[in-house]
Amino acid sequence: MFSVGFRSKLVGCINLQYKFVKHFSNERFSKLSKSRKGPSDDANFLKELEVLSKSRDWRNVLDLVKNQGLKCNRSSVQVFNNLTAQAFWDADTALGWEMLNKINREDFQPNCETFQAYLDYCSMDRATFVENLEKMLEFIGKNDVIVSKTVIKTLNHKIKKFGGSAVRTELSNIGICQNCEHQMPSLLQSLLEFETLKREFEQLILKPRIPSVQLGLFRQIVNKKQSYDYVIDSLNVTRNFPDSKGNIFKQGKLLTQIVEQLRMQNKKVLIVGKKHVETWPESAVNFIRKNTTVFLSNHKEAVDDVFMMYGALVSGPNAHFVTNDMLTDHMQELSDNGKKLFKNWQKQHQHFISYDYKTDSTHIYSPKKFHHNARKTEDSKQWHIPYTEKPLLYSPKGLIRRVPVEWACVKFKNRSQNELF
């Protein structure tokens, strides 16, 4: 579709932080390919690939990646990002999307350059600009990708050429855009969906991991109060911070602060953990026992999060749980439908904890009640796109937590007076 001249035209307008480096000989690729003896050579090999994937010979790198069966992981993700950007700058969109999907499948976020390269590609053709841009927005929305401010700035720059705009906006607690007053749809889960999830959780996650004796003991505790408002994975939320590891005083204090906040709101709280919670200072243990129900397992494996999720599920569709773990390993055990139901439940009920060293206090992050991924309005005239100041390597999978998220209200026509980017 595009002539050979496309690339040179495109390269002229790309962000020049992404420079092409000199041409590399075929011998160098051949040597590189043979030099890798095994995983122990990976660091140097990947370093070289990272440089070469920014060169004009990036397709040779692509061949190497394919021939060596290189997987996208933390060490190699930059190579995959570079190749994706190169593919878009070369107008090879099929390859670009294939690479983007590979990055996404491994739960990484494509970096700024890949999206900037794609936006460069989109802006080359007025007739297909909106259609192509929406393909990217649908991708980030569907996969809960949160792009950086740099990408939104580039998007605004491109969209302006065609009479649209990207305006910085704020969303209220219930998801109303302060710029256009559109309300983001609420997150909902029907009782039937909730019961389906609970049943699948019991069959595929709970029963294979927890012996029936332990489960019997847990059920006695859970049934005692019928239901809880909050279930907390005590070890996860108290060991997440650098100076709390191995510090039983700090751990006891963190959990006390969390419990204090929830009890002030009159919430019924269940704590799950292991026996060593009892080694915390007596004052903390007494306070926690007085104000919550505590279940301490002697299970050797790390199954506290399974108890936590089960405690929340048996407490009903209004119960919440508190952990900073994304629980992805457990989710993998579920069917495709179960995964979808789990994610939706998690988005609505998981609370995260942060600790502020300056004020020596903990903060509980409540989940948002509305969809907070990139979405098109029902009348298809606008998009609302979440973004972060700095790029994220991993996708927070729709769970806006300690990462401060801002919003852009994007229109394709009628440029707004409030444009801020």
Ligand SMILES: [Zn+2]
């Ligand atoms: Zn808006």
